[in-house]
Amino acid sequence: xxxxxxxxxxxxxxxxxxxxxxxxxxxxxxxxxxxxxxxxxxxxxxxxxxxxxxxxxxxxxxxxxxxxxxxxxxxxxxxxxxxxxxxxxxxxxxxxxxxxxxxxxxxxxxxxxxxxxxxxxxxxxxxxxxxxxxxxxxxxxxxxxxxxxxxxxxxxxxxxxxxxxxxxxxxxxxxxxxxxxxxxxxxxxxxxxxxxxxxxxxxxxxxxxxxxxxxxxxxxxxxxxxxxxxxxxxxxxxxxxxxxxxxxxxxxxxxxxxxxxxxxxxxxxxxxxxxxxxxxxxxxxxxxxxxxxxxxxxxxxxxxxxxxxxxxxxxxxxxxxxxxxxxxxxxxxxxxxxxxxxxxxxxxxxxxxxxxxxxxxxxxxxxxxxxxxxxxxxxxxxxxxxx
Numbered sequence: 001x002x003x004x005x006x007x008x009x010x011x012x013x014x015x016x017x018x019x020x021x022x023x024x025x026x027x028x029x030x031x032x033x034x035x036x037x038x039x040x041x042x043x044x045x046x047x048x049x050x051x052x053x054x055x056x057x058x059x060x061x062x063x064x065x066x067x068x069x070x071x072x073x074x075x076x077x078x079x080x081x082x083x084x085x086x087x088x089x090x091x092x093x094x095x096x097x098x099x100x101x102x103x104x105x106x107x108x109x110x111x112x113x114x115x116x117x118x119x120x121x122x123x124x125x126x127x128x129x130x131x132x133x134x135x136x137x138x139x140x141x142x143x144x145x146x147x148x149x150x151x152x153x154x155x156x157x158x159x160x161x162x163x164x165x166x167x168x169x170x171x172x173x174x175x176x177x178x179x180x181x182x183x184x185x186x187x188x189x190x191x192x193x194x195x196x197x198x199x200x201x202x203x204x205x206x207x208x209x210x211x212x213x214x215x216x217x218x219x220x221x222x223x224x225x226x227x228x229x230x231x232x233x234x235x236x237x238x239x240x241x242x243x244x245x246x247x248x249x250x251x252x253x254x255x256x257x258x259x260x261x262x263x264x265x266x267x268x269x270x271x272x273x274x275x276x277x278x279x280x281x282x283x284x285x286x287x288x289x290x291x292x293x294x295x296x297x298x299x300x301x302x303x304x305x306x307x308x309x310x311x312x313x314x315x316x317x318x319x320x321x322x323x324x325x326x327x328x329x330x331x332x333x334x335x336x337x338x339x340x341x342x343x344x345x346x347x348x349x350x351x352x353x354x355x356x357x358x359x360x361x362x363x364x365x366x367x368x369x370x371x372x373x374x375x376x377x378x379x380x381x382x383x384x385x386x387x
Contacts, residue, residue, distance in 0.1 A: 010130045011123060014350040021338045028342045029374035034170060034319065035365045038235040040276055041283040047275035051268050061264040063255050065093025065243070069274040073228075073243055076277055081202075081226075082216030083245075089221045090251045092258065093265045093273075097200050097229035097242035102128045102261075104225050104244065107253040108194050109134045109161045115196075116155050116163045118147060120321060120351035120358070122170050122198070135159075138352045144312045145172035145321065147180045153187060162194040162225075163187070168201040168211065171351045171360040172321045173314020175205055178212040185214045188223055195220070200229040200242075201317040203284045206292050209315035215245055222247050232364070233284045234276040241265065241273040291318055291364060294371050298363050301375045308386045318364030321348065324357040326386045333357060333385065341381030343374050 015033055022028045039045075052058060064070070070091050077091075078084040085091050094100040101124070105115065111133035117125055119138040129136045137160070139151045152163060165184055167176040181197070188195040197214045205211050215226040226245040231237040246254055258264075276283075295318075302311040302322060310323040324333065330347035338344050348358025361378065363371045 006130065006133050010127050011350065013127075014123065014346055018334065018338070018344050018346065021335060022344055025338050025342060028338055028344055029366070029370060029377060030344045031361045031363065031371075031374050031378060032344045032346045033365060034232075034362050035237050036232050036235050036287070036318075037365050037367060038287055040234050040236050040239075040272060041279045043279040044234065044236070044272045044276040047271050048268070051271050057267055057271075061267050061270070063259045063264050064090070064251075065265050066267065066270045066274070069093055069270045069277070072274050072277040076281075077215070077245065080281060081213040083213065085245055087248065089245055089247050091243055091245055092251070092254055093241065093243045093270060094258070095240040095242070095262055095265055096231060097198065097227045097244075098124050098128070099240075099262070100227045100242050100244035101125055101196070101198070102131075103254050103257050104162070104194075104196050104227070104246070105129055105132045105134065106257050107246075107250050112159065113161045114157060114159045115161060116152060117352070118165060120145070120171055120348060120353050121164075122166060123350045123352075125164060125198075126352060134161075136352075141172075141174070145169065145174040147176055147184065149180070149183050149187065152184065156191055156193070160191070160193055162196050164196045164198070165214075166198040166200075168204050168209075168316025170201065170317055171319050171346070171348075172312070173317045173319040174312070175209040175211065175316040178210070181212055181214050182217060185217050185220050185224060189220070192223075194223050194225055196225045196227065198227045200227070200232060202228070203233055203281055204288055204291070204318060205316045206295060207315060211316070222249070225250075230273050230276060233281065234273070236269075236273065236276065239266075239269040239272055241269045290368075294363055294368050297372060298361070298375055301379050305379050305382055308382055318362055320361045320363075321351075322359050322361060324359060324382065324386060326357050328357055328386070330357045330359065334359065336385055337378065337381045341377050341384070343377035343381060345378065
């Protein structure tokens with residue numbers, strides 16, 4: 001007896017591995033997991049206190065999500081993202097945007113097909129593609145972690161079904177300009193591919209960086225799949241609520257997948273999510289301002305060790321992806337940082353970076369003083385270990 005071979009090909013989740021090292025080394029500051037420090041807005045918690053309202057709240061809801069939440073999402077998309085789903089596309093509420101991505105992959109691929117990811121990529125995207133029996137084609141970004149259109153074009157084969165982009169990006173913090181996303185969307189249209197765009201960090205931009213939704217591109221409704229999450233924006237990671245906007249012709253396929261896997265999104269989570277979205281994005285934007293105060297200190301600390309690591313400037317999310325000038329195995333480096341210096345990061349190998357030593361550093365889950373202490377430990381640790 002054995003597990004399926006395709007599951008054996010899936011990379012092991014890295015966060016639980018690092019989490020075990022942290023548990024074994026009390027006092028470790030984690031700059032690893034990509035979560036925020038705050039919880040849902042008061043309006044969302046008030047909705048929780050009034051749940052359940054009727055006996056129907058204990059029964060299955062619509063597979064695609066509650067009408068109230070879908071209405072709130074459609075209003076938000078029209079107001080903030082520049083497009084309003086109608087007869088040409090549908091909103092589907094999911095148990096987080098990871099599930100939305102799995103839905104998308106299963107809906108548009110057959111076993112053996114290929115999906116193009118930008119390297120470094122988000123590890124759960126790669127895992128979902130392999131679980132579906134498909135192949136990840138990783139296309140390297142440039143030295144500032146920006147898209148390389150010619151490289152994406154060169155990677156397209158007869159088995160390619162989709163091109164995936166994430167902006168603001170996990171794990172790099174890069175924000176892709178509107179022109180680059182329009183170019184990718186146009187390339188997908190030319191080749192009959194889906195453009196899957198993950199916008200989980202849509203409000204997390206700094207300085208002059210601007211977020212752009214490819215769903216707003218005229219003529220793109222038939223091949224653009226947009227993914228969103230409330231985990232970061234509204235501090236609702238444990239509630240597992242996200243949503244996807246899909247071409248109408250994919251609705252039946254996604255409906256089958258979600259009905260089999262979930263039946264319906266949790267009704268209580270949807271009630272809280274609806275109240276959060278109706279309260280508005282100002283709640284998240286205020287917290288992004290707090291992160292904007294932390295970010296310069298993080299970048300200044302890394303600037304002091306520029307001789308041993310390079311940090312392309314991140315303009316979004318709450319990550320830095322640092323290139324450490326060492327031949328050490330990145331996972332071994334992370335373990336030494338935890339054991340010897342009580343600070344944790346995530347190795348770049350989890351994001352498809354096999355050439356060189358990279359670490360993803362997250363500063364979104366901690367208060368300002370704890371971030372400062374964690375970064376201080378990390379910088380000191382790198383200096384002690386690497387040189």
